[in-house]
Amino acid sequence: MTPPIDTTRVTSRLDTSGLLCPLPVYKAALALKQIEPGEVLELVCTDPGSLEDIPALARQRGDVLLGVEERDGSQVFWLERGGAG
């Protein structure tokens, strides 16, 4: 399947497979702080709560959720870092 975004924009990848709340959000926030505004993080989660949690993380931090894709048992998110810390 073609990813919903241009993956050549991805500058950082993080796999949180097997981790439960709050770790995917916690680790994603740390990863977002390490990239520059406008850069894209590709994030893999298996916590079923992530489908709600990662969009909430993006809303609260001011990042842009560019796309989500469900792959058997996991979700892939593409997050563009916003201007916030």
Added chain:
Amino acid sequence: MSDAARLLTEDVSPAAEAEPRRKRLALVASKGTLDQAYPPLILATTAASLGWEAGIYFTFYGLDILHQERFRKLKMASLANPSGPIQIPNLLGAVPGATAAATKVMKRWMKRSRMPDIPEFIEMARDLGVTFFACATTMGVMGVEESDLIEGCNIAGAAAFLDFAATADVQLFV
């Protein structure tokens, strides 16, 4: 409303329009059992990850979560806890060893799920800048010294916590 009245009631100072205020979470952690130590730490680390300010007021048995020795030894109550990890008749929760067994099961569950333990959560929260308020009254009542607590606690009474919580967007009591 007249223009003059509007000017008086509206905040038009440049500072108010500058950087938006960060959201704030204010929690009270009042319980010192292993299972009840997790929720405030999970919420505070999440809030800080979202870019919020977060502070936890550790009071009464909750103060054990900041206690250098006790925070590694928090226990899971087996008595009066029908939802505990070992499903036994409530009365049997009082037998010797039941609390230790329930604690062991809870710790095993957490480890299997790759959840951090309490000291690790404290470390994560501290690294994220979460404020730890240690209840001064609890310290006095229970004979806890500042040197008994982990480093970086803000020893304070209810007024100081309420001052912090007054401008919080979310306030919860655990």
